[in-house]
Amino acid sequence: MTHLSVHFTGVSKRYPHFSLDDIDLALPTGSIMGFVGANGAGKSTTIRILMGLVHQDSGSVEVLGHAMPADQAAAKRDIGFVSEDMRLYEAATLAWHMKFIQSIFPRWDQRYADNLLRRFDLKPQQKIKGLSHGQRVKAALLLALARRPRLLVLDEPTTGLDPVARREVLAELMAVLIDEQRTIFFSSQNTLDVEQISDQIAFIDRGRIIDSANKEIFLDRWRRIRLMLPPDTTLPRLPGVVEVGGSSRLPVLTINQFDPAMVAACQDAGAAVQSVDAMTLEEIFVANVQSRRDHPVAVSETTESVTA
Amino acid sequence: MNTFLVRRLIYKDWYLSQGLFLAALVLGTLTLVGIAAAKGTQLAVILGVIILATILIGMGAVLMSSVVVERRQQTLPFVMSLPISYLEYTTSKLIGCLLIFLVLWAALLLGMIATILATPWFPHGLIPFTVIMMVEMLVTTCFLAAVSVTTESQGWTIAISQLGGLGLNAVGFSIVRLHGIKDTIVSPHPHWTPTALAILAIELATIAISIAVAFYIQSRKRDFV
Amino acid sequence: MYTQYIQMDTSIVISQSDGRPMYLQIMEQIKQKVAVGEWPPGEEIPSIRALAVALRVSVITVKRAYLELEREGVIITQHGKGSLVAPDPGLAPRLYDRELEDHLEHAARIGNLLGLTPDDLADRLRDTSARLTAETLAKEPV
Structure with missing residues (x-):
């Protein structure tokens, strides 16, 4: 059995204008989870609960075997955390920050840090004040990575980076995973990044996890089928169709529980199957959110079987 | 309590405020030298005391508001990513900032007493009043620290630091009219009258209570960022 | 590493x-x-x-x-x-064979959509093959 590095069970947190509801998350050690959601969907609150910075009202959170928030100090010894709203001390240099972190984390790897300095094109003697946004993000990532943490928690790590820097950062994240004992949890609005590097995917919308699964299962479950119907034919009701678009003669089905038998069922009904297309994560995310917002009850029934 | 990490955090605050600390120390020393050089003329003393009080209150406000500043400048998430609890963070802030302030405070207090003792222009009876007023500044600073750490609000911190400045004047004017103070202030020897000792005791108690209440409130907080 | x-x-x-x-x-x-x-x-x-x-x-x-x-x-x-x-000497030809199979399947499916008969399809394939051979010959400097 794989050990879980992050485990949320039934976590809720209420604020006056927003609440997180019954969040379940499971991230196996050695893998990378992409956490996708719109602005204000609850990504940052979830991450703060994960880090023990915000206390959940109910439910349990276990990170690297430590109960959060009670055991946060111990858990954070093995966590590298970078969030979008995190700043370094403007008046100090990057070199000072590196020394400071090194004095606290015994596993700090100076050779790796030097390596990252070169790769991220950062100058340690420069004060944080003088760095661009991208350089600050990379500096914070360097400080987290060179601790060699067992778990990296990154809130929007690639936001605001230029394409070259983004590629470097993704490469470093993947390089971390060459060690099977290390795990990454990252949130992003960039579904391309998530689709590319994550093993596990969780979608959050309006404070609820609306879908969470292994990425390959996830991408396999969703298909778009383009059909051509002869006049006066109606399609049978197929399970897992979340949206029927297109025109009446040329319908396009969006399906979240695809099975090759569905294609046969369409053909049996007299439809010509023009194509069965895989969907990108972005398309899946949008279809998922929209179908749930349109039919909140109907779709939530399928969630149980899907997330299992 | 992880004292190693608390010490590291205090070191960090010391590192980040040492420029300001040195500037305050140099300015304070120059002021004392100025008072002595002006042979204790009334104008020099009044100006000097105003400058010294401003240095201390200003430095206190800067140090104590660093909790609010860390939140505003968003360095708090960086600090909280370290293996510490929020109570340890609070401890480092309260103790660290007070320690840094105390070093400056003690240096200036010693400088003042040295100036009174070493120059022929001041009655030594002035020493108890000087000590009481210096401890009063410590009270103001500790109270400000407690408010800043617990409310985490810039508004409250600014309001309390302004009030602290006014309160200091009020306290000074009231105390100097008390019999146990007024009667001995121009004496050639320092007199630690019961009044003076009682005031000191009240001041020290206020300091202890402010810090204890701050710790109590912080230990019950749940959300930090 | x-x-x-x-x-x-x-x-x-x-x-x-x-x-x-x-x-x-x-x-x-x-x-x-x-x-x-x-x-x-x-x-x-x-x-x-x-x-x-x-x-x-x-x-x-x-x-x-x-x-x-x-x-x-x-x-x-x-x-x-x-x-x-896989240490199998026949692997490479088999892989090509499977790829051919995939492409033929794809062609047949599109043929169906266009309403072509199997004979039409076979003719089209013969034509394409002939054209490719001709093009290759024309390019080769003899």
Whole structure:
């Protein structure tokens, strides 16, 4: 059995204008989870609960075997955390920050840090004040990575980076995973990044996890089928169709529980199957959110079987 | 309590405020030298005391508001990513900032007493009043620290630091009219009258209570960022 | 640990604008490498994690590609030892054969959509083949 590095069970947190509801998350050690959601969907609150910075009202959170928030100090010894709203001390240099972190984390790897300095094109003697946004993000990532943490928690790590820097950062994240004992949890609005590097995917919308699964299962479950119907034919009701678009003669089905038998069922009904297309994560995310917002009850029934 | 990490955090605050600390120390020393050089003329003393009080209150406000500043400048998430609890963070802030302030405070207090003792222009009876007023500044600073750490609000911190400045004047004017103070202030020897000792005791108690209440409130907080 | 993944052969190219899933792209390119002999039979190939890091794609995607390749008999994965190209001399021609099968299937499906009969399809294929031969001959400087 794989050990879980992050485990949320039934976590809720209420604020006056927003609440997180019954969040379940499971991230196996050695893998990378992409956490996708719109602005204000609850990504940052979830991450703060994960880090023990915000206390959940109910439910349990276990990170690297430590109960959060009670055991946060111990858990954070093995966590590298970078969030979008995190700043370094403007008046100090990057070199000072590196020394400071090194004095606290015994596993700090100076050779790796030097390596990252070169790769991220950062100058340690420069004060944080003088760095661009991208350089600050990379500096914070360097400080987290060179601790060699067992778990990296990154809130929007690639936001605001230029394409070259983004590629470097993704490469470093993947390089971390060459060690099977290390795990990454990252949130992003960039579904391309998530689709590319994550093993596990969780979608959050309006404070609820609306879908969470292994990425390959996830991408396999969703298909778009383009059909051509002869006049006066109606399609049978197929399970897992979340949206029927297109025109009446040329319908396009969006399906979240695809099975090759569905294609046969369409053909049996007299439809010509023009194509069965895989969907990108972005398309899946949008279809998922929209179908749930349109039919909140109907779709939530399928969630149980899907997330299992 | 992880004292190693608390010490590291205090070191960090010391590192980040040492420029300001040195500037305050140099300015304070120059002021004392100025008072002595002006042979204790009334104008020099009044100006000097105003400058010294401003240095201390200003430095206190800067140090104590660093909790609010860390939140505003968003360095708090960086600090909280370290293996510490929020109570340890609070401890480092309260103790660290007070320690840094105390070093400056003690240096200036010693400088003042040295100036009174070493120059022929001041009655030594002035020493108890000087000590009481210096401890009063410590009270103001500790109270400000407690408010800043617990409310985490810039508004409250600014309001309390302004009030602290006014309160200091009020306290000074009231105390100097008390019999146990007024009667001995121009004496050639320092007199630690019961009044003076009682005031000191009240001041020290206020300091202890402010810090204890701050710790109590912080230990019950749940959300930090 | 660092140099290792940088120097590793990363001639596999994953395109995010390619409509096909990433695991299929990886499978296809590995099959091509095997078919042309770039990865000869019996040769050790990168571990799942190493290839994932080199390609900057998730471990689970590469794992899936390897599993499917194993099922198709292209590679062999020995537990704890990594993966090898299947030591089968007939593998390369078989892979080409399977690719041909896929393309024929695709052509037949489109033919159906256009309402072509099997004979029409066969004619079209003959024409295409003849045209390609002619073009190749014309290019060759004799």
